Amino acid sequence: MDQQHLVHLLNQRVRYINKSLNETLKQYGLYSAQWSILFCLVTNGSMTQTEISNYLNVEKPTVTRTLKRMEASGWVEKAQGKDKRELLVGLTDMAEMKYEEIKEVVSIHDQEILTNLTEGERETLYNILLKLG
Amino acid sequence: MDQQHLVHLLNQRVRYINKSLNETLKQYGLYSAQWSILFCLVTNGSMTQTEISNYLNVEKPTVTRTLKRMEASGWVEKAQGKDKRELLVGLTDMAEMKYEEIKEVVSIHDQEILTNLTEGERETLYNILLKLG
DNA sequence: GCAAAATAGTTACCCAGGTAACTATATAGG
């Protein structure tokens, strides 16, 4: 198995998935990274930026920037945390309201992406990815 | 199997791989996308930008930008193609000279990334990725 | 032969990943 080829294919597929996810999300004025944060906040409730950063494995400056965009378009709002340093990020009413519909659309998207994989293959893929890197 | 979770893990792993590849390439003043093009040109010989774009599955403006950087740092040079429109991109002597060493370093990197996968798992991963998207 | 369509590449501008260096606040230790 050619390593280079394998890594390249991995890259390519992920780019394709992100691209099509962005197309799917376009109707809501959302982008893939923003959706990740939205999902994260629905799953965990209000979080600090450091918590989001750790949960998603994305650096803090990246989170700062994406949150700024989401705040500007009305998806999230910030409140002071238990510190003067900490900021608690929470969903707006608009986000709470639209979430279920978007989740459904994303779910259909993911289903299409994975449509050619059996349940067994999905589990295999998952387990292999866990061992990767 | 939670689809969302699977897609998220896929994303995360690819980001990690790119990050570590960039660290590996830093000593040569190269970046992952530039390495892809370098590898592409060694494999196929001189190519037009459209050919590179098709081969790597990356949009043409992205290729234009990356090539501009690579030209500025002396990895590639452009010559007129069979057209007044076409540009043939080729490696510089410097690139030819350094290629083997970089290839070796990248190969070691990929090996480390894949170290926890058996040969069978690598093939499984490859075949599953082919069915994805 | 000339206008319409296709092709090659570029430019301008999004979003998103990263690092390095910074501010402000909070915590620990001498």
Added chain:
DNA sequence: CCTATATAGTTACCTGGGTAACTATTTTGC
């Protein structure tokens, strides 16, 4: 108590993915 260190977040800047709209050249087809 006061300084040193750690933590939360931001700013500035890099690479790299994308789209839309553009120029310039070449083909196509009437």
